[in-house]
Amino acid sequence: MFPWVDGFHWTFGHILFLSLFFAVVLVITATLISAVNRTVKNLRTQSAAELCWKSDFTELPDTERHCRHEIAGRVASRMCDNAFDCRRCAKYADFAALPAAGMAHDLGLKYSNDRFYHRGHTWLQPNEDGTLTVGLDELAEHLVGKPDSIRMPAIGERIETNGTAWRMTKNGNEIRVRAPIEGEVVETGGPASGWYLKIRPQLDPADPVTLRHLLRGAEVRWWLSRELERLQLQLRTPNTAPSLADGGVLVNDMMDAIPEADWNNVLASTFLEA
Amino acid sequence: MASAALADRRWIARSEERSSLGRFLLWLAPWALLLAAGVYAGGLCLWFGLNQTNMDNRFAFGLWIFLDLSIIALGAGAFFTGFLVYILKRAELKPILNTAVVVGFICYSGAVTILGIDVGQPLRSWFTFWHPNTHSMLTEVTFCITCYLAVLSLEYVPILLRNRELRKLPSFLIFEHQLHKLVPVLAAVGTFLSFFHQGSLGGLYGVLRGRPFAFREGFLIWPSTFFLFILSAIAAGPSFLMLITAAVEKVTGKHLVAEDVYRRLGLISGTLLGVYVAAKSIDTLIWLNVTSAAAGVAPWRYYEYKPFGTPLLFIEIVLLGLLPAFLLTFRKTASRRGWLLSAAALACGGVLINRFVMTVQTLALPTLPFDEFLTYTPSWQEVASFGGVIGYGVILYSLSYRYLPLFAKPKGDQSHVSLG
Amino acid sequence: MSARYGMVIDLDRCTGCGSCMVACASENNVPSLPQASDRTGLTPMLVRRISNGKQDESRREAFVPILCMQCEHETPCVSVCPQQAVEVDKATGIVMQMPQRCLGCRYCMTACPYHARYFNWWDPAWPAGMEKSLSPGVAVRMRGVVEKCNLCHGRLHSAQEKAAGAGKREIDPADYVPACVEACPTGAIRFGNLADDNDPVSQETHSPEAFRLLARIGTEPKVFYKSKEPWVRALADGSGAEVKRG
Numbered sequence: 001m002f003p004w005v006d007g008f009h010w011t012f013g014h015i016l017f018l019s020l021f022f023a024v025v026l027v028i029t030a031t032l033i034s035a036v037n038r039t040v041k042n043l044r045t046q047s048a049a050e051l052c053w054k055s056d057f058t059e060l061p062d063t064e065r066h067c068r069h070e071i072a073g074r075v076a077s078r079m080c081d082n083a084f085d086c087r088r089c090a091k092y093a094d095f096a097a098l099p100a101a102g103m104a105h106d107l108g109l110k111y112s113n114d115r116f117y118h119r120g121h122t123w124l125q126p127n128e129d130g131t132l133t134v135g136l137d138e139l140a141e142h143l144v145g146k147p148d149s150i151r152m153p154a155i156g157e158r159i160e161t162n163g164t165a166w167r168m169t170k171n172g173n174e175i176r177v178r179a180p181i182e183g184e185v186v187e188t189g190g191p192a193s194g195w196y197l198k199i200r201p202q203l204d205p206a207d208p209v210t211l212r213h214l215l216r217g218a219e220v221r222w223w224l225s226r227e228l229e230r231l232q233l234q235l236r237t238p239n240t241a242p243s244l245a246d247g248g249v250l251v252n253d254m255m256d257a258i259p260e261a262d263w264n265n266v267l268a269s270t271f272l273e274a
Numbered sequence: 275m276a277s278a279a280l281a282d283r284r285w286i287a288r289s290e291e292r293s294s295l296g297r298f299l300l301w302l303a304p305w306a307l308l309l310a311a312g313v314y315a316g317g318l319c320l321w322f323g324l325n326q327t328n329m330d331n332r333f334a335f336g337l338w339i340f341l342d343l344s345i346i347a348l349g350a351g352a353f354f355t356g357f358l359v360y361i362l363k364r365a366e367l368k369p370i371l372n373t374a375v376v377v378g379f380i381c382y383s384g385a386v387t388i389l390g391i392d393v394g395q396p397l398r399s400w401f402t403f404w405h406p407n408t409h410s411m412l413t414e415v416t417f418c419i420t421c422y423l424a425v426l427s428l429e430y431v432p433i434l435l436r437n438r439e440l441r442k443l444p445s446f447l448i449f450e451h452q453l454h455k456l457v458p459v460l461a462a463v464g465t466f467l468s469f470f471h472q473g474s475l476g477g478l479y480g481v482l483r484g485r486p487f488a489f490r491e492g493f494l495i496w497p498s499t500f501f502l503f504i505l506s507a508i509a510a511g512p513s514f515l516m517l518i519t520a521a522v523e524k525v526t527g528k529h530l531v532a533e534d535v536y537r538r539l540g541l542i543s544g545t546l547l548g549v550y551v552a553a554k555s556i557d558t559l560i561w562l563n564v565t566s567a568a569a570g571v572a573p574w575r576y577y578e579y580k581p582f583g584t585p586l587l588f589i590e591i592v593l594l595g596l597l598p599a600f601l602l603t604f605r606k607t608a609s610r611r612g613w614l615l616s617a618a619a620l621a622c623g624g625v626l627i628n629r630f631v632m633t634v635q636t637l638a639l640p641t642l643p644f645d646e647f648l649t650y651t652p653s654w655q656e657v658a659s660f661g662g663v664i665g666y667g668v669i670l671y672s673l674s675y676r677y678l679p680l681f682a683k684p685k686g687d688q689s690h691v692s693l694g
Numbered sequence: 695m696s697a698r699y700g701m702v703i704d705l706d707r708c709t710g711c712g713s714c715m716v717a718c719a720s721e722n723n724v725p726s727l728p729q730a731s732d733r734t735g736l737t738p739m740l741v742r743r744i745s746n747g748k749q750d751e752s753r754r755e756a757f758v759p760i761l762c763m764q765c766e767h768e769t770p771c772v773s774v775c776p777q778q779a780v781e782v783d784k785a786t787g788i789v790m791q792m793p794q795r796c797l798g799c800r801y802c803m804t805a806c807p808y809h810a811r812y813f814n815w816w817d818p819a820w821p822a823g824m825e826k827s828l829s830p831g832v833a834v835r836m837r838g839v840v841e842k843c844n845l846c847h848g849r850l851h852s853a854q855e856k857a858a859g860a861g862k863r864e865i866d867p868a869d870y871v872p873a874c875v876e877a878c879p880t881g882a883i884r885f886g887n888l889a890d891d892n893d894p895v896s897q898e899t900h901s902p903e904a905f906r907l908l909a910r911i912g913t914e915p916k917v918f919y920k921s922k923e924p925w926v927r928a929l930a931d932g933s934g935a936e937v938k939r940g
Contacts, residue, residue, distance in 0.1 A: 001403055001404050001405070001406055005404060005405065006405065007405040007406075007407075009408075011408075013408045013409070014406075014408045017406070017408040017413075017414070017417075018406070018408075021417050021421070024421050024463060024466070024467065025421065027459065027463050028421065028424055028425060028428070028460075028463060031428065031453075031456045031459050031460060031463075032428060034452075034456060035449060035452040035453040035455075035456055036449070036452075038452040039445060039448045039449040039452050042448045042452070043444065043445060043448060048444050048448055049444075051447070051448050051451055052444050052447045052448065055441070055447050055450070055451055056441070056447075059287070059289075059436075059441075059679075059682075061288075061289040172280075264280075264283060264284060264288065265288050268288050273288075274287075274288075274438065274441065
């Protein structure tokens with residue numbers, strides 16, 4: 001195999017064969033090392049969260065990848081092909097120009113017009129000092145109720161859009177709440193004041209593109225309406241038809257109220273887990 | 275048990291439906307038994323020696339070598355599909371790609387395991403690398419198959435890491451993404467390696483000057499069997515994938531792959547099979563009339579011995595070669611699933627017969643004029659060892675199907691999501 | 695000067711007594727394997743019986759000792775061994791098998807048209823006490839490796855040691871006689887250096903009665919056979935239509 005090993009012959013065939021072999025081994029090893037290197041680099045820089053999200057997005061079922069413009073009634077039917085990254089969507093401007101015409105019922109849920117909503121059920125509210133407050137929306141709060149444990153990020157920690165805002169557990173289920181925006185954590189809420197994050201954003205909130213990917217105004221109602229329909233389907237007992245009682249109010253702490261439901265699936269849909 | 279079922283559910287992709295844990299374990303049970311029997315038989319051979327088999331000094335190669343060659347030929351679908359998808363950019367075969375990788379991995383890892391038991395001194399396996407004989411086809415096979423198994427493992431890893439729970443670790447998910455980007459490199463290396471080892475497996479027999487039945491002339495150092503084996507392998511590989519996929523659809527009761535994919539695989543397999551049959555026929559004629567005569571053996575002498583008479587040649591080339599090639603490409607039959615799968619089975623059978631003829635029939639035929647035609651029947655240890663490989667294969671595939679996105683439906687057009 | 699050791703085996707003189715087989719087994723520490731069959735036994739020297747197939751008074755029989763033919767041209771076993779455990783010794787022309795390097799893949803056994811190679815299907819074992827009778831100069835082979843006749847290389851070593859002890863470069867040919875040659879009672883097996891034109895065995899190989907097995911395959915064996923019987927000489931090119939086993 002090597003020149004100093006007994007049986008090595010300096011013939012053309014021998015040299016050619018071993019050269020090819022070592023070349024192949026080199027290519028295979030280089031591929032592996034390259035992949036490892038790039039992974040380490042990704043993990044060190046900020047691209048890790050973005051890559052993970054994009055990969056997770058491709059695994060989401062069709063029902064969770066509808067384009068916001070479809071929800072807003074601007075277009076009849078469209079699946080998002082850009083991982084909800086409206087900020088860098090080439091077609092955003094075209095769709096946004098179309099008139100909106102959504103449909104929704106009265107939901108019995110609170111949502112406010114000055115908040116921006118992420119598809120993973122968190123809201124974002126800009127503060128006067130330039131920071132942003134992030135909290136769990138009503139639907140998610142009603143679902144989870146009081147979490148068994150919660151792990152907030154540390155002050156000064158950096159979070160990424162679609163990455164992890166904070167983690168909770170409830171009834172043996174692990175929930176990862178996705179962050180609606182990237183930035184540095186400056187303050188975290190507690191059990192007394194409610195669970196929230198205050199973030200110093202990386203990009204300027206005044207720039208319309210910064211929050212473009214978040215839902216606001218009327219489209220939040222239309223989106224929540226669809227989400228409630230989805231919940232109804234997922235929570236019903238098997239073999240019964242879905243029903244939506246008019247004017248029904250969401251029960252508090254549904255995970256405790258309906259323990260037998262397929263929470264694995266419901267939570268994955270709600271919090272955009274693959 | 276309920277909590278076990280819940281824990282198990284977390285490992286299954288949430289948009290997929292799979293049978294309950296209990297039913298799955300029930301499905302695995304007989305294959306696990308088969309695997310256990312195989313491990314026991316293989317263990318006996320390793321512990322007591324190869325006298326546990328029925329091989330002897332005349333049949334130095336037996337059932338294992340025949341089945342190893344067959345399984346490697348059938349596993350050629352892995353490299354060939356990779357070649358078609360990544361090098362020739364035939365994206366319509368993407369749905370079958372993951373299955374091809376898993377099947378390839380099973381075939382090659384199984385073959386290597388059996389080879390480890392087949393040699394008298396398995397711990398000396400590294401000697402071939404340390405003292406390679408570049409004149410020997412077996413050296414080439416050893417080097418190539420080892421490298422290729424490494425390539426298949428690296429191609430398997432991304433599929434593994436896309437598991438629902440494993441992907442939650444960011445390092446795993448990112449590594450999967452980065453490795454997946456480099457898969458075309460692996461596909462190219464895999465194609466190069468497979469070309470050579472599929473060929474060298476044929477070359478093993480084609481260079482045997484002392485066995486006029488197997489010996490062939492060829493191109494430079496490569497006998498014609500080198501090229502014929504490559505052709506038959508890439509013809510049978512897609513057919514084998516078709517059979518596996520159809521079997522999986524039958525067992526799971528799901529529609530996993532578009533009908534179009536079957537047709538395409540059939541067309542590829544049938545066309546290549548047709549080319550192979552033509553080449554093989556020409557080669558057989560040359561061998562019978564020129565090569566064999568030069569060694570002093572009149573051609574009909576080989577076929578004097580029952581049951582290896584000329585019908586076997588006819589079966590190999592016409593019944594299990596020309597016929598499936600026709601059925602797989604002729605529009606009327608190729609458009610019907612039943613015909614397609616039957617033809618695929620015939621094609622795979624043809625490759626098996628070819629490997630059998632080259633390994634077992636070669637050794638059965640006498641070389642010295644005072645030798646006899648001998649037969650051999652494999653011992654139960656030999657059969658059980660290979661049964662163990664089948665058990666292992668079904669278990670690994672079942673686990674992959676249950677927990678990994680083998681047949682992920684294309685969710686929107688993935689190519690639009692720019693992965694940075 | 696390098697030698698080319700070969701043999702001429704006179705089939706007209708071979709009585710089929712089997713002394714050569716016994717001597718070979720004894721010299722080369724071949725284990726007694728009561729569990730072996732005629733297809734799994736270790737017989738680096740094996741005497742085969744042939745006949746002309748007739749059943750009446752015209753029936754003729756002969757015995758053919760088969761051993762490694764020491765092929766010279768594109769030696770089949772040498773070219774196929776994946777880890778170069780076999781090679782042709784340039785100094786002696788002997789096809790050397792290294793059991794320590796053998797992987798036991800048995801590819802060489804497939805390649806050898808003379809079936810002169812044997813596999814150790816079992817661990818070597820001798821009846822209690824018999825291990826004291828083993829030849830000291832010959833290594834015992836382990837289970838799982840291939841072995842074959844190597845022209846009693848142990849005896850060549852002894853001859854070389856003796857020559858070196860006497861300060862000579864070349865061995866005395868009388869000192870190097872393989873066990874089968876020594877044991878043959880009729881002198882049917884004759885051994886010599888085919889590179890030496892003065893060697894009587896070398897000269898015999900040119901006799902019109904001399905032939906080699908499967909000559910048309912082109913392995914150029916250094917073991918020649920000799921017979922005046924035409925039906926025996928028909929063995930040469932393998933067509934031997936008249937030749938039958940047993």
